[in-house]
Amino acid sequence: MKLSTESRVTLNQALSQYGLRSTRQREQVYSTLLSKHDHPTTDEIYTRAKGDMPTISLATVYNCLNTLVDCGLARQVNFERESTRYCLMEAKNVHYAHFHCKHTGKVHDIHIPAPVIAMLQKIMPEGFNAEKVELCFRGTAPCENESSED
Amino acid sequence: MKLSTESRVTLNQALSQYGLRSTRQREQVYSTLLSKHDHPTTDEIYTRAKGDMPTISLATVYNCLNTLVDCGLARQVNFERESTRYCLMEAKNVHYAHFHCKHTGKVHDIHIPAPVIAMLQKIMPEGFNAEKVELCFRGTAPCENESSED
DNA sequence: TTGATTCTAAGAATCATTCCAATTACATTA
DNA sequence: TAATGTAATTGGAATGATTCTTAGAATCAA
Numbered sequence: 489m490k491l492s493t494e495s496r497v498t499l500n501q502a503l504s505q506y507g508l509r510s511t512r513q514r515e516q517v518y519s520t521l522l523s524k525h526d527h528p529t530t531d532e533i534y535t536r537a538k539g540d541m542p543t544i545s546l547a548t549v550y551n552c553l554n555t556l557v558d559c560g561l562a563r564q565v566n567f568e569r570e571s572t573r574y575c576l577m578e579a580k581n582v583h584y585a586h587f588h589c590k591h592t593g594k595v596h597d598i599h600i601p602a603p604v605i606a607m608l609q610k611i612m613p614e615g616f617n618a619e620k621v622e623l624c625f626r627g628t629a630p631c632e633n634e635s636s637e638d
Numbered sequence: 639m640k641l642s643t644e645s646r647v648t649l650n651q652a653l654s655q656y657g658l659r660s661t662r663q664r665e666q667v668y669s670t671l672l673s674k675h676d677h678p679t680t681d682e683i684y685t686r687a688k689g690d691m692p693t694i695s696l697a698t699v700y701n702c703l704n705t706l707v708d709c710g711l712a713r714q715v716n717f718e719r720e721s722t723r724y725c726l727m728e729a730k731n732v733h734y735a736h737f738h739c740k741h742t743g744k745v746h747d748i749h750i751p752a753p754v755i756a757m758l759q760k761i762m763p764e765g766f767n768a769e770k771v772e773l774c775f776r777g778t779a780p781c782e783n784e785s786s787e788d
Numbered sequence: 789t790t791g792a793t794t795c796t797a798a799g800a801a802t803c804a805t806t807c808c809a810a811t812t813a814c815a816t817t818a
Numbered sequence: 819t820a821a822t823g824t825a826a827t828t829g830g831a832a833t834g835a836t837t838c839t840t841a842g843a844a845t846c847a848a
Contacts (some may be wrong), residue, residue, distance in 0.1 A: 509814075511826065520783050526725040526738070527745040530804080545828050550805070553724055565723035565736050565745060566772070567715070570833085573677040573715035574703055575700055586677070586715050587766055595677040595715060598766070608773070611750060615780030622716070623758070624775050630765030646800085659845070661795065680835080697798045700836065794845075801838070812827070818820085 491519045502559040516541045517552035518561065527565050581605075583621070589629035596629055641669045652709040666691045667702035668711065677715050701769075733771070739779035746779055 491499070499518050500510045514544045520537045521528075528536070557560035573595060578584055584599040598622065612618055641649070649668050650660045670687045671678075678686070684699040685746055706712035723745060733750040750773065762768055 509825070513827070521724065525725070527725050527783065529723050532726065541829085546651070547806080547829075548827055549824080552694070557724075562724050565725060573679050574671065574683065574707075574712050575675070575677050576807080577717060585761070588760075590769075596766070598761060598763065600761060604761060606707075607754050607757060610734070611748060611754060612737075615746065616748070616775070617777045618737070618775035619740075619777040620775065621662070622772075622776075624716075624772050625762070625766070625768035626772075627767045627769040659794065661844085663796070693797085693800095697837080698796055701796080723804075789832105790848090792846085794843100796843075797836090797841090799839090802836085805833085808830090809820085812825105813837070814825075815823095817822080 491515050491522070494578060495519070495522060502561050503555070504557050508555060508559065510590065511547050512540070513544055514555060516544060517549055520558060521556070521562055528589045573602045583623075585623035585625060587627070587629060591628055594629065596623065641665050641672070645669070645672060649711065652711050653705070658705060658709065662691070663694055663698050664702045664705060666694060666705060667699055671706070671712055678759065735773035735775060737775045737777070737779060740776060741778055748775065767782050 492603070496510075496515065496607050503510050503514065506537060517533060519540075520533050524536075528547055530546070530553060530616050533553065534544070537544050537549060553562065566636060575597075581603050585598040585600050585613040587598050588594075589596065594603065605621075608621060608623075609618070645668065646660075646665065649665060652662050665683060666687050667683060669690075670683050674686075679757065680699055681696070683703065684694070687694050698768050703712065707714060725737060725747075731752070733755050735748040735750050737746040738744075739746065739749050754780075758771060758773075759768070
C-alpha cells in the first residue's frame with residue numbers, strides 16, 4: 489500500500505517536530521495502520537507490513553509504533569503493558585477509576601460518582617452489553633508527602 | 639495476618655457459590671489483599687503472603703488471585719494482559735472508548751460524547767492532572783454478521 | 789478408611805516485548 | 819561526489835510476566 493502524498497506530509501511533519509526522520513519502514517507502518525482502521529496487535533501489523541516490505545523486522549515494527557505514538561499519530565488501545573495489579577472488589581454500585589502516576593508509578597483510586605456511571609452506561613450503542621467497565625487516567629498525581637497508595 | 643471470622647465467611651460463601659473450596663492458601667491471599675488496601679502486583683502479593691506462609695508458591699498466588707477474581711472478591715486493575723493493540727490517534731476533542739467482546743476478542747470503538755468527557759474531567763480531585771484517559775468496556779458485542787472491527 | 793476429586797508446588801514453557809551489537813541508510817559538509 | 823557522523827534497522831538473545839504441566843498432598847463424600 490502506498491502512502492498518499494497527504495499522509496506522507498502528515499507523517500513528515502509529525503516526525504520532524506520531534507527531530508525524527510521519515511524512513512521507509514516508518515512510512516510502511518503508518519500506511520499499514522491507515523489502510524485498515526481496526527485495532528491490530530504489533531504482530532498483526534508486522535504480518536501486514538511484511539506483505540509490502542518482506543524484509544521489515546518485528547523489532548522495527550515495535551520501534552516504529554513507539555515512534556508513531558510518541559509523535560502523536562497513533563495510540564495504544566491499552567496503556568503500557570506492565571504487571572497486572574489487583575485490589576478488592578468494591579461494593580455494588582460503588583465505582584473507582586484508577587489513576588496511574590507517571591512519576592511514581594503508583595495507582596490511586598478516584599471515586600466515580602453514580603451519575604457519571606449512569607452516563608457511561610448510556611453511551612453504549614444498541615446490542616452492546618458491558619459487564620465490566622474500566623476507567624483509568626494517566627498523568628501526575630499530587631506531590632508525594634502523605635502516604636498514598638500504590 | 640489472620641482472617642477475621644467475618645471475612646472467612648465471606649470467602650467461604652463466595653467460593654462455595656462456584657463449587658470451590660476454601661484452602662489455607664486462598665485464605666492467605668485474600669487476607670493479604672485485605673490487610674493493605676493498595677494495588678499490589680502478583681509478585682508483591684507473593685512476597686507479602688510469604689511472610690505468613692513461607693511455603694506458598696508464586697503459581698499458587700496466581701491461581702488464588704484468579705480464583706478470587708472469578709468468584710467476585712477481587713478484581714484486576716487492568717483488564718487481562720494481552721498484546722497491546724494500536725490505532726490511529728483520533729482528532730482533537732474526539733474520544734473513543736474501546737469495547738472488548740469476550741466472545742470474539744474483537745475491539746470496537748464507542749464514541750464518547752463531549753459532555754461525558756467534560757464530566758469525566760470533573761471527577762478528578764485537586765492536584766491530579768490527567769494527560770490520558772482510557773475508558774474500556776468488556777462484555778458482549780452485537781452478534782457477528784456485518785464486518786466489524788477487531 | 790477408601791476412593792475420587794481438588795488444590796498446590798516447582799519448574800519448564802510460552803509469549804510479548806525490549807535490549808544489544810552489527811550493519812545499513814541518510815544528511816551534511818568538504 | 820566522497821567522506822563522515824548520526825540515526826535507524828536487523829536479527830537474535832535476553833527479559834519478565836504469566837501459564838502450563840505433572841506429581842504429590844489435602845480434602846471431601848460415602
